[in-house]
Amino acid sequence: MEEEKNILKWLNGDMSDRELAAFKQTSAYKKYAQIAQYASDLKPNQLNTTQAYAAFKNKAEAKNTTPKVIKPNFNWISAAAAAVVAVLITTYFIFSNPATTTEAKLAQLTQTQLPDQSEVLLNSGSLLTYVKNDWDKNKREVKLKGEAYFKVTKGSNFIVETSAGKVQVLGTQFNVKERKDYFEVHCYEGRVRVDHGGKKLVLTPGERYRFINGTGKKMTGLPATQPSWTLDESSFDAIPLKYVLNELERKFDITITTQSIDVDQLFAGSFGNKNLDKALRAVTVPLGIEYDDTNPKNIRLYANNQ
């Protein structure tokens, strides 16, 4: 045991000169000196970076990849392009230890299970991260960018951190939405504590907290037993159009540009996530808007009288 500890210490370069001199007299050293030395002398192939980079570019081009930079479409969005870009500015990299990441890309829903068997369903354009090694019965913490529906197993202290606020729960089902300037938490079961901008409040089943356009309030009257998007339907009850259009973009992996349209007007309704045409009509018809989908990846919305 002692011998093994010394060998490991030696290989890690952790011995003082004196310790090393003493160690070199031992039989343990004699057993492993050659192995250790010759292993160190093994040399991997040295690459020529110019050649390798040229090969890299060929490979990348063959895959037809270009860096995904999604340009902001509404002129009120500047840094808010972050809310639209699929893999959002990284909560992933806030952890100093390598973290476990789950991502739902655009037009995708992703489900994952956490180390405590809690389940999370991520809505399109969302990212969930946690550090497995830090996870135990008394500390369960994840970071969320975007929107997710959680089913948390009984235990203590389950925390969801978003850049907007923190949600803390005790064995419940709840939904957390964090998009730019729009933070909403739904409680479906159990109790949820929300910390947002210095405000602390508790939600019981059927209640929700909505922060939008600079004001936050608690509301009742949750329409269902689970968020509609988990069943492929995005619904909004009096939400500014801009957020509805953002969700359309994420769901169908498209970009939307608008012309002379009031994107702050409220929309109440829903759109299915399976058919783009139907979805566009569901949003535009009630508001008297037309759309041009000659380019199916970039839809143009304009007012009826133009």
Added chain:
Amino acid sequence: MKSSDLKDLCKEPVFKGFYDSFLQGAKNFALYKCGDEAQALDLTQEAFIKIWENCSSVDFAKAKTYLFTTINNMFLNTVKHNKVVLNYEKNSNTDDKSFQDPVYILEEKEFKLKLQQAIANLNEGQREVFLMNRIDGKKYREIAELLDISVKAVEKRMSLTLKSLREEIPNI
């Protein structure tokens, strides 16, 4: 370029700088896992492509971690070959003049060959830890971080590796 551009991986000069800095290290990392130079380079190029594709969302300061984690994950999904053969050649820098005896030199050659074979026979977890420590000179803590395991786990793998190697290679 604006100073903010210096961290923007979507700008090719920045990406190329990142690529040049970490290509060798990343390739070695992959090599220790899979034991094959060609496969290692392949994995590495794929990982760089992933970063390039997601350049707008990769934080420059953490890109290295992302690179290594991607290689880690990609390797887990690759087909494991039955026989891992290490192809790298040793460039000797141990030049001990007191052992110029040709018999010794031959024995040394055999020893090194046996060592290469024995390393190829290790399981991936043991091999990568051992080589990261021996060849890259990495400490157990850094290895633990790169592989997302505990320091204790690193030490355990080192111990098992030494036992395995010792069994397969009798001393000269």
